[in-house]
Amino acid sequence: xxxxxxxxxxxxxxxxxxxxxxxxxxxxxxxxxxxxxxxxxxxxxxxxxxxxxxxxxxxxxxxxxxxxxxxxxxxxxxxxxxxxxxxxxxxxxxxxxxxxxxxxxxxxxxxxxxxxxxxxxxxxxxxxxxxxxxxxxxxxxxxxxxxxxxxxxxxxxxxxxxxxxxxxxxxxxxxxxxxxxxxxxxxxxxxxxxxxxxxxxxxxxxxxxxxxxxxxxxxxxx
Amino acid sequence: xxxxxxxxxxxxxxxxxxxxxxxxxxxxxxxxxxxxxxxxxxxxxxxxxxxxxxxxxxxxxxxxxxxxxxxxxxxxxxxxxxxxxxxxxxxxxxxxxxxxxxxxxxxxxxxxxxxxxxxxxxxx
Numbered sequence: 001x002x003x004x005x006x007x008x009x010x011x012x013x014x015x016x017x018x019x020x021x022x023x024x025x026x027x028x029x030x031x032x033x034x035x036x037x038x039x040x041x042x043x044x045x046x047x048x049x050x051x052x053x054x055x056x057x058x059x060x061x062x063x064x065x066x067x068x069x070x071x072x073x074x075x076x077x078x079x080x081x082x083x084x085x086x087x088x089x090x091x092x093x094x095x096x097x098x099x100x101x102x103x104x105x106x107x108x109x110x111x112x113x114x115x116x117x118x119x120x121x122x123x124x125x126x127x128x129x130x131x132x133x134x135x136x137x138x139x140x141x142x143x144x145x146x147x148x149x150x151x152x153x154x155x156x157x158x159x160x161x162x163x164x165x166x167x168x169x170x171x172x173x174x175x176x177x178x179x180x181x182x183x184x185x186x187x188x189x190x191x192x193x194x195x196x197x198x199x200x201x202x203x204x205x206x207x208x209x210x211x212x213x214x215x216x217x218x219x220x221x222x
Numbered sequence: 223x224x225x226x227x228x229x230x231x232x233x234x235x236x237x238x239x240x241x242x243x244x245x246x247x248x249x250x251x252x253x254x255x256x257x258x259x260x261x262x263x264x265x266x267x268x269x270x271x272x273x274x275x276x277x278x279x280x281x282x283x284x285x286x287x288x289x290x291x292x293x294x295x296x297x298x299x300x301x302x303x304x305x306x307x308x309x310x311x312x313x314x315x316x317x318x319x320x321x322x323x324x325x326x327x328x329x330x331x332x333x334x335x336x337x338x339x340x341x342x343x344x345x346x
Contacts, residue, residue, distance in 0.1 A: 016308055019328040020238055026332055027241040030248055043237050127281070154282040177279040178234050 009170050010058070013182040017051045046090040050122065057115055057186045064193050069109040073216035076145055077103040079110060080136045083117045087125050094128045096121065097135035104138065104145045106213040112190050113213075116198070119187035120149045120209040123179035127153030127206065145213040152206040153179070161200040161207075164188060227269060228252040229339065232262050232276035232285060233306070238327065242275055242306065245332045249339035258282050270297055273339070277307045277327075289319055304338065306330065 024044045031037035077100050084096045106113070121136060128134035132152035139146045154175040163171075170185035191198040191211050201208040229251045233239040236257060243253035254271070256262040258280050265271075278285040292298045304323040305311055311324045323338055 015328065019308060020235065023238055023241045023327065023330065027244050030241075030244040030332055032244065032247070036244075047237070175282055177284075178281060 006169050009172075010182060013170065013180055014051070014054070016180075017047050021047050021051070042092060046092075049090045053118070054180070054183060054186070057119065057190075058182075060115070061186060061189045061193075064112075064189065069112055069194070071107055071109060073105040074108045074110045074113055075103060076100075076106050076138050076147060076213070079114055080117065080138060080147065083114060083121055084136065086118065087121055091125060094125050095130075095133050096125065096128060097133050098137075099135055100138035102138070102140055104140050105216040106145050107216040108194055108196065108213055112194055113196065113211075116187050116190035116194065116196060116211060117147060117149065119183040119190070120198075120211070122183045123173075123176065124149050124151035124153075124209070126178055127151040132205075140215075143215060145215055147211040147213070148201075149209045150203075150206065151208075154206075155204055156200065156202055156207045158202065161202050164200045164209075165192075165198060226252065227272040228254045230262065230265060230271040230274045230276075231255045232259075232274060232280070234258060234279075234281040235277070238277075238306075241332075242335060245335040246275075246339055248332070249336040251339050259285065259288050262288070266298065271301060273302045273304065273322075275304050275306050275335075278305065278311075279307065279309065293319065 021044060024040055024047065028037060028040050031040055077098075080098045080100070084098050087096060088094065117136065121134070124134040128151065134149070134151045137148045137150065139148060156176070157174045160174055164184075165188070167185050167188045170182045172181045173179045173184060187209070188198045190196075195214075197212040199210040199212070201210060229246050231239045231242050231246075231253055233242070233255070234257050236255065239255045239257075243255055246253040251273075254265060256265055259282065276285050289303075292301065292303075300320055302320050302322045303316075304325065305321065306325045306327060308327045310326065313321060313324055325334060
């Protein structure tokens with residue numbers, strides 16, 4: 001994608017939450033009760049927090065190419081719990097489940113891996129309901145650790161699923177206009193930089209975004 | 223006294239839809255929010271609204287096919303419609319539909335919705 005198109009897409013993706021922020025602020029004068037006003041204020045903070053994090057991540061990926069990262073044993077369970085806490089703090093009306101049968105250590109980088117999981121989870125958060133809560137699941141199989149972020153939103157076209165691993169630029173997500181293609185792009189950039197092999201499993205009732213990690217060799221000494 | 227029919231809001235962005243709902247209440251209307259076409263169709267099977275605000279870009283199928291379906295039924299083809307979207311549309315493109323207004327989300331003010339609901343004769 002040309003730089004100009006990249007910039008135009010990014011500007012478009014960032015303008016939607018700004019438009020929402022503006023409207024939530026205007027709506028404060030029309031809050032029906034003090035509780036409603038409090039709800040609006042918490043929504044303003046939540047949207048602002050997510051927008052700021054996206055902008056920080058954008059700055060960070062520009063520095064990725066030129067830098068190296070420290071590889072360390074990362075407790076995947078704790079990381080997923082931290083992402084869940086951060087997301088639910090930013091949107092009290094939505095909930096995530098975190099499922100794990102084990103608590104493996106991965107050879108990775110906590111900060112960068114958390115950015116990847118967070119950005120994948122952000123779109124899943126939008127589709128999370130009481131009846132069908134989105135979830136982060138940690139699995140181990142064949143000496144690999146898989147983090148799976150499952151949502152119950154609209155099914156994703158196969159062509160998009162096939163292109164996910166090699167996203168070279170932010171792109172809109174078919175059938176999911178409110179899911180940010182920018183956040184998805186950020187997630188795959190962080191994941192690919194870590195060698196965490198991003199993927200997408202299509203379901204009839206949603207999608208699972210996956211990250212495959214190598215276990216930390218240190219774990220085998222425990 | 224007959225209860226007034228509700229005003230439907232079709233938008234996958236629940237926060238934005240919540241803002242619209244507040245303005246509609248201020249104008250004396252009764253809003254009902256739907257996140258997608260499946261929920262909207264279920265709502266239409268219960269009651270016919272007196273106005274539908276909608277963002278064409280929805281989670282799942284978009285609303286353009288839904289527009290044609292509305293037009294195909296005698297009891298829904300006259301429901302006044304209004305687009306509320308981040309995308310730009312021209313009213314002239316919808317002359318075959320009962321489209322009354324197009325609002326851009328990035329410039330929308332509460333007074334725009336309140337005035338539209340009141341002065342379009344929809345509050346009584």
